[in-house]
Amino acid sequence: MDYIEVSGKNVDEALTNALIKLETTSDKVEYEVIEKGSAGFLGMGRKLAVIKVRKKEDKPVKANVKAKETETQKVADSSVSYEPVKAEPVKSVDNNEIKDDSHEQPKKTSKYTTVMPNEEVERRITTFLGDMFKAMNLEVKIDVKFDDPDCVNVELSGPNMGVLIGKRGQTLDSIQYLTSLVVNKGKDKYVRIKVDTEDYRNRRKETLESLAKNIAYKVKRSRKPVSLEPMNPYERRIIHSTLQNDKFVSTRSEGEEPFRHVVVYLDKEKNSRY
Numbered sequence: 001m002d003y004i005e006v007s008g009k010n011v012d013e014a015l016t017n018a019l020i021k022l023e024t025t026s027d028k029v030e031y032e033v034i035e036k037g038s039a040g041f042l043g044m045g046r047k048l049a050v051i052k053v054r055k056k057e058d059k060p061v062k063a064n065v066k067a068k069e070t071e072t073q074k075v076a077d078s079s080v081s082y083e084p085v086k087a088e089p090v091k092s093v094d095n096n097e098i099k100d101d102s103h104e105q106p107k108k109t110s111k112y113t114t115v116m117p118n119e120e121v122e123r124r125i126t127t128f129l130g131d132m133f134k135a136m137n138l139e140v141k142i143d144v145k146f147d148d149p150d151c152v153n154v155e156l157s158g159p160n161m162g163v164l165i166g167k168r169g170q171t172l173d174s175i176q177y178l179t180s181l182v183v184n185k186g187k188d189k190y191v192r193i194k195v196d197t198e199d200y201r202n203r204r205k206e207t208l209e210s211l212a213k214n215i216a217y218k219v220k221r222s223r224k225p226v227s228l229e230p231m232n233p234y235e236r237r238i239i240h241s242t243l244q245n246d247k248f249v250s251t252r253s254e255g256e257e258p259f260r261h262v263v264v265y266l267d268k269e270k271n272s273r274y
Contacts, residue, residue: 003032003052010037011049018053020214023226025207027168029053116187118146125154125193128182129175138163150189154179156197165200172200173232205238212242215264216249225265230255236262246270 006021008014011033019026030053037049122144133140143155154176156164165172176195183191194201208231215226228239239262240251250267253260 003054005034005050005052007048007050008037009048011051014049014051015053016210016214018051019211020218022053022055023215024055024229025168025211027207028056028229030056116191121146121152121183121191124183125152125179128179129154129156132175136163140164149191151192151194152183154193154195156195161197164197168231169200169204170232172197204235208235208238209242212239212264216243216246219249219264219266223266225263227254228262228264230259230261232258236260239264 004018004021006014006018008017014037015026015031018029018031022029032052033049034052035047035050038047125144126142129140129142138158138160140156140158140161143157145153145155147153163171164175166174172195176193179195180191180193183193211228215228219226231239236253240253243249243251243264248266248270249264250270252263252265254263255261
C-alpha cells in the first residue's frame with residue numbers, strides 16, 4: 001500500500017487521524033514524520049504536524065499460528081504425563097459480547113478430584129512453560145501469582161519478549177490457551193489462566209478503547225458503518241464494552257472465526273431517544 005500524508009496539531013493527533021482514515025490500529029501501520037509541527041508564538045506562525053503513513057503488509061496468519069500452536073503442543077504433551085482432554089468451544093455472544101467468549105475450556109470429568117493444590121498448579125505451569133522456552137532457546141522468568149482459587153496470573157519477563165507477544169498478541173494468546181489446557185487436565189473445576197508480559201494486555205486494551213472512540217466519532221460524522229479488523233473474542237468485547245453506553249452508535253459482531261470482526265454503526269433507535 002502507498003503512503004498517505006496526514007496532518008494534525010501534533011504527531012500524536014496526526015497518527016490518530018491516520019488510524020481513523022485507514023480504519024486500523026497503531027500496531028498495523030508504519031509512518032515517517034515529515035513535519036513535527038509547532039505552536040508558534042501567540043498563535044502566529046503555527047505549523048501542523050505532517051506524517052506519511054501506510055498499512056504494514058500482512059502475511060498469512062492462520063497457518064503461522066497453527067504451526068506455532070502445533071510446535072508448542074508437542075512440548076505440552078512431553079511435559080505432562082497424563083492424556084489431554086479435548087476442549088469444547090464456547091459459543092460467541094453477538095451484540096455486546098459481555099459474556100465469556102474465551103476460545104475453549106476443558107471438559108469436566110467426574111473421575112478426577114475437584115480441588116488441586118496451588119503448588120501443583122504452579123508446578124504444571126512452570127514445568128510446561130519452562131520446557132517450551134528451553135526448546136525455543138529463550139531465557140524467560142516465570143512469575144506465578146494466585147489472585148483467587150479460580151484465577152492465576154502468569155507474568156513472563158526477560159529479553160526478546162516481543163517474540164512471545166507476536167502479531168497483535170496472537171502468540172501470547174496461544175501460549176495462554178495451551179497453558180490453560182495443561183493446568184486444567186484432570187480437573188473438575190476450571191481455573192482461569194492469564195498470561196502476560198511487559199503489561200501488553202493493558203496496553204492493547206488502551207489502544208482498542210482509543211480506536212473504538214475514534215471510530216465512533218467517524219461514524220457519527222459520516223453516518224456510515226465502519227468494520228474493524230478481525231479480532232479475538234476478548235478484544236471484540238473491549239470494543240463492545242467501550243461503546244455500549246454511547247448515545248448514538250451501537251456495535252455488532254459479524255463473520256466467522258478467525259475473521260470475525262466488530263461493526264460500529266449509527267443506531268437510529270438510540271438517536272430517536274435523544
